[in-house]
Structure formats: C-alpha cells, structure tokens
Amino acid sequence: MFDKKIFGARLAQLRRERNMTASQLGRELGITSTQIGDMEKGASATSMARLYALCVFFQVSADYLLGLSDERRDIGMDRTGAQGSCDG
Template identity: 45%
Template structure:
C-alpha cells in the first residue's frame, strides 16, 4: 500500500507543481506541504478532500487504498502505462506524435507494446 505522503508527492510532480504552488491551492504553506510529503504530518480531512477534488481522484486512491484513480471507478489507460513504466524501472520512454490525440485503443496498444518489450528483456 502506497502512503499518502508518496501519493501526494507523485501527484504534485505529475502536474509539474512546486510545493509552493500546491500550498497556495490548498491554503497552506510550502513547509506544510513538505511535512505532508515527508510523512511528518498528515493533512486533516478537509485538506484531503481538497487534494482529491483538485487532482480529480478518489480519497481511496489518495490514501493508497486503491489503484483506481478517478471517480468513475476506472483506471485510465495512461495511468496504467505510467504504472507499468514505474514498476519496471523504465527510465526513458519517448515518442513524438504531433497534433494527434490517442484513443483508448491506441493507449492499450502502447501498453501492450511496453509489456512485450519488458517480456523480451526478462528472457
């Protein structure tokens, strides 16, 4: 189970935010955000709800009780890809697509390709 402190830091970094940026949104200081991320302090319920609402995630996901990230109880394809990359310590995954949006099928194909590459490396 992932800790709230780790989840908060992950969400902040995914969104290219500084601790100060997040603190302004939540109405707390940078030091408080640092304490949350280091596990030295835990946000109260009101702050937890603000975090979940801001990042559009479930409280269970924030608290590390679930891998289901969003409110409609589905794991987004891009989240699955990010998790796969992280779990397999892939440092670089690069592609350039100019002006195209990915469909869910496209993202599933990308995920399957990553799984294929990982399986080949393990042999």
C-alpha cells in the same frame, strides 16, 4: 492502518505530474510549502477538509490518496466541488 508514507508519496507524485512546486500547491490549498513537504515526507497527515480539497484538485479518489486502492478514479468534480457534466 493509515500509512502517511503512502499518502505522501502519492501526493508528491500527483504534484510532480502537474509540474507544480510545493509552494504552488500550498497556495492552492492555503497552506505553506513546509506543510506540503511534511505531508509528502510522511511526517504529518492532513485534515478531512484538506483531503477533500486535494481529491477535487487532483481529481482522484480519497481511496487512492489514502492507499486503500491503487485505482486513480476520476471523481468527476470541478475545482469548486461541483459535479462535472457527463456530456463529454
């Protein structure tokens, strides 16, 4: 079963690791800081499109954000959603 609290805690952790405010992340996603706060508190979930955007932005798998895995795998995509190069 989907646990919004795990999703919210991981989202908050990723945002803090980037030293971003909820307002800054909201601007990146085109939503309000209140919506970010609600997701982080576990009061609301998100859309598939926004989940995808979060995964690309933070370079983590959806499995990690959703609490299905504790492994923070780099998904290898740039912020446009294009596959990154493996050329190091």
